[in-house]
Amino acid sequence: MTGFKTIIAAAGLALASSAGVAAAPTAAPGAATTTTAPEAAAPATAAPAAAPTAAVAKPADPTLAADGSQLVKPVAHVGQPTDGYYGIQTQVTKNGETAHWFHDSILFPLITIISIFVLGLLIYVVFRFREKANPVPSKTSHNTFIEIVWTLVPVLILVAIAVPSIRLLAAQYAPPPKGAVTLKAIGNQWYWSYEYPDHGGIAITANMLKEQSEVPAGTRYRTDADGPRLLAADNRIVLPVGVPIRLLTTAADVIHSWAVPAFWIKLDAVPGRINETSFTIDKPGVYFGQCSELCGARHGYMPITVEAVSPQQFAAWVAAKGGTMPGAAAPAASGADATDDTATPATAAVPGNAAVENATVTAETTNQAATANNGAGGNPGR
Numbered sequence: 001m002t003g004f005k006t007i008i009a010a011a012g013l014a015l016a017s018s019a020g021v022a023a024a025p026t027a028a029p030g031a032a033t034t035t036t037a038p039e040a041a042a043p044a045t046a047a048p049a050a051a052p053t054a055a056v057a058k059p060a061d062p063t064l065a066a067d068g069s070q071l072v073k074p075v076a077h078v079g080q081p082t083d084g085y086y087g088i089q090t091q092v093t094k095n096g097e098t099a100h101w102f103h104d105s106i107l108f109p110l111i112t113i114i115s116i117f118v119l120g121l122l123i124y125v126v127f128r129f130r131e132k133a134n135p136v137p138s139k140t141s142h143n144t145f146i147e148i149v150w151t152l153v154p155v156l157i158l159v160a161i162a163v164p165s166i167r168l169l170a171a172q173y174a175p176p177p178k179g180a181v182t183l184k185a186i187g188n189q190w191y192w193s194y195e196y197p198d199h200g201g202i203a204i205t206a207n208m209l210k211e212q213s214e215v216p217a218g219t220r221y222r223t224d225a226d227g228p229r230l231l232a233a234d235n236r237i238v239l240p241v242g243v244p245i246r247l248l249t250t251a252a253d254v255i256h257s258w259a260v261p262a263f264w265i266k267l268d269a270v271p272g273r274i275n276e277t278s279f280t281i282d283k284p285g286v287y288f289g290q291c292s293e294l295c296g297a298r299h300g301y302m303p304i305t306v307e308a309v310s311p312q313q314f315a316a317w318v319a320a321k322g323g324t325m326p327g328a329a330a331p332a333a334s335g336a337d338a339t340d341d342t343a344t345p346a347t348a349a350v351p352g353n354a355a356v357e358n359a360t361v362t363a364e365t366t367n368q369a370a371t372a373n374n375g376a377g378g379n380p381g382r
C-alpha cells in the first residue's frame with residue numbers, strides 16, 4: 001500500500017513539474033527520494049488518481065481562474081475614476097441612484113441658476129447704477145414686495161432641497177433588514193482587514209498591489225486585471241448582489257474611513273466604536289474605493305476592492321474560504337484553519353503573477369519605514 005502511495009505521489013509530482021507548477025510541499029521530499037525511473041515517467045492513467053488527493057482541501061474560489069488570476073476584470077468607467085470625466089460615478093445602489101439624481105437634477109441646476117442670476121444682478125447693478133449713469137441715487141430704504149420675495153423664494157428653495165436631502169440621509173442610516181450579509185471592515189495603518197461574522201468568521205486582509213517596478217522579481221504585482229494603479233488590492237472583498245449588506249466599520253489604531261463611491265458609501269472607521277450602515281448592490285462587477293480619512297503617511301495607499309457576484313457565487317466563495325452560510329451546517333474540519341486567509345493553499349505555488357490569497361504584503365508598521373525617511377539621519381527639516 002505504501003508503495004502504491006509513493007507511485008501516486010511520484011506521478012503527481014511528475015505531472016506538476018511538467019506543467020510548470022511547484023509541487024505541494026507535503027509531497028515533495030519523500031516522493032523525490034523514492035522515485036524510480038519507470039514510475040516517474042507517469043503513465044497517463046496514473047494522473048487522474050493523483051489529482052483528487054491534492055484538490056480535496058478546499059472548494060475552488062469561484063472568483064479566481066484556474067491559474068489563480070482574477071476571473072472578473074474591472075470595466076472602464078465602472079466603479080473607478082475615469083480620465084477626463086467629471087461628475088459622480090455610475091451608482092449601483094438605490095441610495096446612490098437617488099443621490100446621483102438629486103445632484104444632477106436638483107442641486108446642480110439650482111446652483112447654476114442661482115449663480116448666474118446673482119452674477120447677472122451684480123453686473124447690472126455695477127453698470128446701471130454707476131455714478132456716471134446714476135448721479136442722483138435713490139433714497140428708497142423699504143419695499144415690502146421685494147422683501148417678501150427675497151425672503152420667501154430662498155425659503156422655498158431650501159425646503160425643496162431639504163425634503164429629498166433628509167429623506168436620503170434617513171435612507172442611508174436605515175437599519176438593514178433581516179437576512180443582511182454582515183461585512184466588518186477594520187482600518188489599520190495602512191491596510192484594511194475584513195471579517196464576515198455571519199459566515200463562519202471568514203477573515204481577509206487587503207493590501208494595495210504595488211507596481212511591477214516597485215517589487216522584487218517573483219513578487220506579485222498589479223496587473224490591469226486587478227484594477228487601476230493605487231486602487232487594486234491583493235484580496236478582493238466579495239459581496240452578493242441583490243442582498244442587503246450590513247457594513248460595520250471600526251479601526252485598530254487611528255480613524256480611517258471606508259469609502260466606495262459607486263455604492264454611495266463613506267463611513268468613518270473609529271477605534272473603540274462600531275459604525276453601521278447598509279446598502280444593496282444592484283449590479284455584479286468590480287468596484288474600487290479608498291480610505292477617505294487622513295490617517296497617516298500611507299493614507300493614500302489603502303485601497304478597497306469589492307467584487308459583487310451572484311448570491312450563488314457568493315455562497316461558493318464562502319465555502320472556498322472555509323466559511324458557512326447562515327443556517328447551514330458547519331463544514332467538516334479539513335485540518336486547516338478555516339478562517340486563516342493567509343494559509344498556504346493546498347495547490348501550492350501559482351505560476352506567474354496570478355492572484356493568490358496569501359499574497360498579502362507585510363504591512364509597514366512605522367511611519368519611518370512607510371515614508372522611507374532615514375531614521376538614523378532624521379528628517380532633514382525645512
Ligand SMILES: [Cu+2]
Binds near residue numbers: 187188
Ligand atoms: Cu486610513
